[in-house]
Structure formats: structure tokens, C-alpha cells
Amino acid sequence: MTVSLFFGVLPLNDGLKASYPEINCFLSSLRNIAFFLLGCPMPGLTTKHTNVVFLKTHKTASSTMQSLLFRFVERHNLTMAFPKRSCGLQFCYSSFFSPDFVHPDTLPANMITSHMRFRKTALQKVMPEDSKYITILREPASMFESLFSYYSSYVQSFKEVPDGSLKTFLDDPLRYYGPNKGYSSYAHNTLTFYLGGENDRPAADVAYAHDFVKEVEKVFSLVMISEYFDESLVLLRHLLSWDLEDIVYLKINARTESSKKKLSPDLVAKIRSWNSIDAYLYDYFNATLWVKLSDLGLDCVAEEVKLLRQAQERLMTTCFGRESPMERPGSQIKDSDLRPWQPSNKVGIVGYVLPENIDQETRALCLRFIMPELCFLFSLGVSLTSLSDWLHITFNRLPALYVEYP
Numbered sequence: 553m554t555v556s557l558f559f560g561v562l563p564l565n566d567g568l569k570a571s572y573p574e575i576n577c578f579l580s581s582l583r584n585i586a587f588f589l590l591g592c593p594m595p596g597l598t599t600k601h602t603n604v605v606f607l608k609t610h611k612t613a614s615s616t617m618q619s620l621l622f623r624f625v626e627r628h629n630l631t632m633a634f635p636k637r638s639c640g641l642q643f644c645y646s647s648f649f650s651p652d653f654v655h656p657d658t659l660p661a662n663m664i665t666s667h668m669r670f671r672k673t674a675l676q677k678v679m680p681e682d683s684k685y686i687t688i689l690r691e692p693a694s695m696f697e698s699l700f701s702y703y704s705s706y707v708q709s710f711k712e713v714p715d716g717s718l719k720t721f722l723d724d725p726l727r728y729y730g731p732n733k734g735y736s737s738y739a740h741n742t743l744t745f746y747l748g749g750e751n752d753r754p755a756a757d758v759a760y761a762h763d764f765v766k767e768v769e770k771v772f773s774l775v776m777i778s779e780y781f782d783e784s785l786v787l788l789r790h791l792l793s794w795d796l797e798d799i800v801y802l803k804i805n806a807r808t809e810s811s812k813k814k815l816s817p818d819l820v821a822k823i824r825s826w827n828s829i830d831a832y833l834y835d836y837f838n839a840t841l842w843v844k845l846s847d848l849g850l851d852c853v854a855e856e857v858k859l860l861r862q863a864q865e866r867l868m869t870t871c872f873g874r875e876s877p878m879e880r881p882g883s884q885i886k887d888s889d890l891r892p893w894q895p896s897n898k899v900g901i902v903g904y905v906l907p908e909n910i911d912q913e914t915r916a917l918c919l920r921f922i923m924p925e926l927c928f929l930f931s932l933g934v935s936l937t938s939l940s941d942w943l944h945i946t947f948n949r950l951p952a953l954y955v956e957y958p
């Protein structure tokens with residue numbers, strides 16, 4: 553079973569096919585001249601690598617990345633592994649990944665991207681041997697602020713903070729935190745937990761953090777960094793021999809500005825200290841990212857980033873006209889294809905609204921870039937009759953899943 557089936561069912565196919573060449577043409581003419589002049593390496597001359605394990609971490613721009621991979625899978629007629637129905641929309645997170653968590657109809661797969669707790673030996677049983685392992689990290693202070701606001705109504709340790717403030721939690725985290733409390737993995741060294749590490753190791757155990765980082769480095773060919781998302785994508789495309797058009801994206805799953813809190817230097821320091829293994833990981837892989845970028849040539853990277861952003865602007869003009877994109881809190885979005893999941897009424901997640909006068913073809917193209925994770929998953933699965941039981945259950949449980957989603 554391959555995702556080409558999706559094209560058969562979705563009325564989006566023609567639009568997608570019709571509009572990509574425009575972007576391609578624009579990109580290739582510019583890029584060939586620029587890259588030639590700079591003497592930059594040009595991937596895309598060898599066959600594209602299509603087998604990828606993307607470890608989707610929380611609040612790291614991972615949905616934007618996942619959406620890019622969904623599009624790649626669709627366009628290249630590949631197969632994406634889905635969770636089996638009893639796992640919900642994630643691979644039974646927060647249990648360690650197990651091959652049993654994968655819906656058998658989606659095997660053999662080329663890619664796997666839904667949230668999971670990483671365990672390489674288990675993944676090797678379902679994913680091709682030559683799979684490239686990729687993940688993404690975010691600066692721990694902004695990530696924790698995002699986690700705290702997003703999951704304030706779910707994570708038991710956050711719910712117990714009397715005034716509900718991040719500052720009160722960080723003044724004495726151990727007063728509220730308990731490893732066995734509900735959703736505790738979102739409250740302490742979340743990145744480490746995702747990567748399969750021991751997130752409750754004491755901060756003083758620097759040797760553990762050091763050894764863990766080395767283990768991660770051995771497995772992952774690329775650790776992306778959210779703050780340098782575009783630069784990370786350039787590395788990704790060189791690693792996988794992808795075209796520049798394969799990495800064009802629009803940002804999704806961002807909070808509204810009013811949902812974000814500005815962090816004082818004191819809070820930043822407290823977050824890093826509380827999440828010291830994550831901080832160690834982040835600092836290490838942020839440094840190695842820049843070594844990789846330097847190896848590629850910073851001028852070449854800058855040129856590719858420029859081209860990527862030009863393509864993005866072009867796409868936005870195609871989708872939203874000359875005005876800036878119409879972003880709205882999810883609560884104000886009527887179109888269910890475009891409404892992102894809202895974790896609570898205390899936090900707004902931004903989605904996009906397409907202009908009403910947009911033609912079907914353009915709408916089809918734009919939807920592929922702005923659809924939130926759940927909608928994209930449903931649209932991928934909806935065309936697979938053999939997955940109908942999964943979808944039947946999933947759709948029927950949707951309100952419950954929305955509540956359980958974290």
C-alpha cells in the first residue's frame with residue numbers, strides 16, 4: 553500500500569501537481585546560476601534517499617517538519633507508517649516504541665514521523681536498514697515555556713502550581729514534580745525522555761549527559777535545531793539528496809502572541825538548570841550543527857536559505873494574495889480542515905484561513921502546506937480502505953482523542 557492511493561481520493565491531486573512546477577522552475581533557474589558561481593555542492597544529482605525515521609519531539613517545530621515529510625511521501629508515492637488504532641495518533645507514547653505499535657497495513661514503510669519514545673532496536677525491526685535517523689531540538693527555555701503553556705491543563709505537576717505560573721513552578725520544581733504523576737515526561741528533560749534517555753537523572757550527573765549525547769550522536773545522522781530551522785533543512789536536503797522544492801514549508805502549530813510569556817534571564821537560567829540534560833543536549837547539537845554548516849560552506853548555506861525563503865514568499869502570495877497570510881487562533885477557524893488542535897482555552901494555536909475567492913487548484917496546493925497534523929493524518933488515512941477500521945475508531949473517538957491528545 554502506498555500513499556499514491558491518497559491522490560486517487562483527494563481532489564487535491566491536480567492542484568498539487570499543477571502548481572509545484574511553477575515553484576520548481578523558479579527555484580532551479582536561480583539556484584543553478586547562484587550555486588555554480590559560488591562553487592557550492594549540488595545535491596539532487598543522485599537518487600533521493602527516501603527512507604527516514606524522524607523522531608518527532610514536542611514543541612520543537614516538529615509539526616512543521618512532519619508536514620513537510622507528509623508532502624514528500626505523497627509526492628513521491630511512498631508509504632508512511634501510522635500508529636495502530638489502539639495507540640491513538642502517536643505510537644503509544646509515552647511507552648518505548650515497539651513494532652507492535654505500527655498499523656500493519658502501513659508496512660513496509662519508508663518513513664515514520666508520529667510522536668514516539670525512541671528505541672532504535674525496535675525501530676530497526678520495522679524500518680528499512682538504510683533509514684536515516686533525524687530529530688529536532690529546541691532551545692530549552694523557550695521550549696519549556698511553550699510546553700508549560702500548552703500542557704498547563706494536562707500535566708499534573710503543572711496543574712498543582714497554586715497560581716498556575718511558570719515562575720512559581722520554577723522556584724521549587726520538586727515541590728510539584730513527580731515522575732509518576734500524569735504526563736510527567738512533559739515536565740522534566742522532555743527531549744531526553746523522547747530520545748529514550750533517563751530524564752530524571754540528577755543535574756549533577758554530567759557524565760550521564762555526556763555519555764547520552766554521544767549515544768544520540770552515533771544514531772542520528774542529523775539533529776536539527778528549531779532556531780535554525782531553515783539552515784537545518786539545507787543540511788537535511790544535502791544528507792538526503794533532495795531538491796530545494798522538497799523542503800519548502802509554511803510554519804504551523806505556533807501559539808498566538810498573547811499566549812506566549814517573555815522570559816526573564818533569571819527564568820531562563822532556572823529552566824536550563826531544571827532541564828539540565830536537555831540543555832546539555834541542545835548546546836552540544838547546536839554546536840555540531842554549525843560545524844556541519846561550515847563544512848558545507850556558510851555562503852552556500854546562506855544562498856540556499858535565501859532561495860528557500862523566496863520560494864516561501866511566492867507560495868504565500870499564491871495562497872494568500874499580496875496581503876500577509878491570514879493567521880487566526882484555531883477557535884476562529886470555521887473550516888475543520890484548517891483548524892489546529894487547541895489544548896485549552898488558555899492558549900491559542902494559530903491556523904490559517906484561505907481567501908474565499910481562491911480557485912480549487914490553488915486551494916488544493918495551499919491545503920497541503922497549512923493543514924494541521926491531525927487533519928493531514930486523517931486525510932492521508934481516509935483514502936485507505938484497509939485503514940477504515942483505524943479511522944472509524946479514530947473519527948468516532950475524535951472528541952476524546954482531542955482531550956487525550958498530549
Ligand SMILES: Nc1ncnc2c1ncn2[C@@H]1O[C@H](COP(=O)(O)OS(=O)(=O)O)[C@@H](OP(=O)(O)O)[C@H]1O
Pocket residue numbers: 609610611612613614615616694698778779781803804805806807808812
Ligand atoms: N519553522 C519553524 N521554526 C521555528 N519554530 C517553529 C517553526 N514551526 C513551528 N515552530 C514553533 O514550534 C512550536 C510547535 O512545535 P511542535 O509542532 O513540535 O509542537 S507539537 O509538540 O507537535 O504540538 C511552536 O512554538 P510556540 O509558538 O512557542 O509554542 C511554533 O511556533
